[in-house]
Amino acid sequence: MARNSRQSKILELISVKEIETQEELVAELKAASYDVTQATISRDIKELGLIKILTDSKKYKYAIVSSSNQAVSNKCLNIFKECVISIKNAMNLVVLKTLKGTAGMVSNFVDQLSINSVLGCTFGEDTVMIITADIEDAYLVQQKLNEILAQ
Amino acid sequence: MARNSRQSKILELISVKEIETQEELVAELKAASYDVTQATISRDIKELGLIKILTDSKKYKYAIVSSSNQAVSNKCLNIFKECVISIKNAMNLVVLKTLKGTAGMVSNFVDQLSINSVLGCTFGEDTVMIITADIEDAYLVQQKLNEILAQ
DNA sequence: AATCAAAATGTATAAATATGCAAAAAGCAC
């Protein structure tokens, strides 16, 4: 569906760039050949439960709502699920395979979850690597992510 | 200073009521005899780093930015500091004395901090009670709060 | 394919928010 794909792109865009306004988002989406208007974006943003937060430079930017304040919106969760193909462990790492181009967004998402044992995330085109302190923690994180995906 | 007092009132208002718009906030402030315009509120909100999140009923309301996403804004922290008079332990409880009328706001704030050992908070007019699992946890929470206030 | 129902989107505009600029208020030094 075009809509899901577009919303997934929105999540990706806001996790990579500092998007200040919906018009800016429209422009970025046009560049990625999603031809939509601001009105549609406004609706997408509401559905995804995105918020505007202040950056260090005192400008507003769109962001995914953090987990402690409020549950991640169902819509976000669904998109997250669709993008993750597999979750595997390797020593003190958890490796996620994702749809091409969505790894950045997924990595950002994992960061947002603020799981205690996650030390950090890096990502490429279709792979996210989560670093934990030890093998046991990697296992815990994998469990946790599986739980979230199973919701 | 009138400004700090007003901003403190704003934090209190948004923690107690679901404030959907700045105009609504202006009205509430007027009722509390703070006579200001929407423009000023807009600036206050920016300074406090407040955000708009979706409620369960799909309406937007103002909220304090959560701790995991981003540090609580300096401004919020300052106001928090000014409102807390003392922090004491009693068994598995931590008891905060606050300025009259600000306990609700402070309690909300403590919730936002998402400290692990905090099981829950209740409050009256000028007292916040934090419940923890045991005496040791109460001590840890007290330590943590003192750290935050000392920042 | 034709028909209907539901969902998604665009257009136009209402509603909400941010901000440039000028005025007022608050500090501060003398």
Add this chain to the structure above:
DNA sequence: GTGCTTTTTGCATATTTATACATTTTGATT
């Protein structure tokens, strides 16, 4: 106090976002 600087605020308005309504698209059923 007076004069000067800095901060805060209001007014007017630009900018940004949400939404009512109409239209288009999608999907299912026959």
